[in-house]
Amino acid sequence: MSDRNAMLDVAGLRKSFGSLEVLRGIDLSVAPQELVFVIGPSGSGKSTLLRCCNRLEEPDEGSIRVDGVELLDPKTDINAMRRRIGMVFQSFNLYPHMTVLSNVTLALRKALGKGRAEAREIGEAALARVGLADKVDAYPAQLSGGQQQRAAIARAVALEPKIMLFDEPTSALDPELVGSVLAVMRELREAGMTMVVVSHEMRFARDAADRVVFMDHGAIVEQGPPEQVFGAPEHARTRSFLADFA
Numbered sequence: 001m002s003d004r005n006a007m008l009d010v011a012g013l014r015k016s017f018g019s020l021e022v023l024r025g026i027d028l029s030v031a032p033q034e035l036v037f038v039i040g041p042s043g044s045g046k047s048t049l050l051r052c053c054n055r056l057e058e059p060d061e062g063s064i065r066v067d068g069v070e071l072l073d074p075k076t077d078i079n080a081m082r083r084r085i086g087m088v089f090q091s092f093n094l095y096p097h098m099t100v101l102s103n104v105t106l107a108l109r110k111a112l113g114k115g116r117a118e119a120r121e122i123g124e125a126a127l128a129r130v131g132l133a134d135k136v137d138a139y140p141a142q143l144s145g146g147q148q149q150r151a152a153i154a155r156a157v158a159l160e161p162k163i164m165l166f167d168e169p170t171s172a173l174d175p176e177l178v179g180s181v182l183a184v185m186r187e188l189r190e191a192g193m194t195m196v197v198v199s200h201e202m203r204f205a206r207d208a209a210d211r212v213v214f215m216d217h218g219a220i221v222e223q224g225p226p227e228q229v230f231g232a233p234e235h236a237r238t239r240s241f242l243a244d245f246a
């Protein structure tokens, strides 16, 4: 059932690549300020699901509403919507030839049409929020992976998204750098950001997620509060997946 009050409401979402069915009818509603954590084996369709949610992939069928606006409606201004759907990837995708601050202000200036001074002010505030106040004039290569990922989060947050989608944001990081990125995500959650997080950081899920969704073969197999999905998974497939993380 579609939920009119949801910040993100995915219904009957299907996507194939050629003959490969990657999403086989996904229904997922995310309430405002909810943190939904998505787990599942490699190839289960997690990234494709997130990519459909800002139409980096074109779904074949279904509905995706963000704050009540249907993304698949041809009348929807998809570029305007994309500015409001923050996406953070495993690879940070910062421009290497631009300072950290310029990376953040570029989107503010180009996408939101902010003037130089205002963009700078918003950008500096976003970078301060992720603990990078002293790195505004640094170049990405001068930052650790964790700092680069926090800069990428600041770039998304600066646009004041309605929802943030994270695709394995800490998977490319050395273990000692993961904590600083998760801390920023936790802070965002506490500030009331609506978030969908694909990740293998089960400890983070346990203490920060409202709901855990387990996907396999392009379908949601089960979902529930973390203590339920991790503590008493209903399905054998969930149990066997989780056993690998024990």
Ligand code: ADP
Pocket (backbone or CB within 6 Å): 017, 020, 022, 040, 041, 042, 043, 044, 045, 046, 047, 048, 049
């Ligand atoms: P996950 O993120 O859960 O590992 P993905 O969504 O990346 O899964 O991929 C799901 C399946 O779709 C995989 O079998 C993958 O190889 C396939 N796939 C993803 N993107 C494409 C693409 N652009 N073209 C063809 N196959 C793709």
Ligand code: MG
Pocket (backbone or CB within 6 Å): 046, 047, 048, 167
């Ligand atoms: Mg993936």
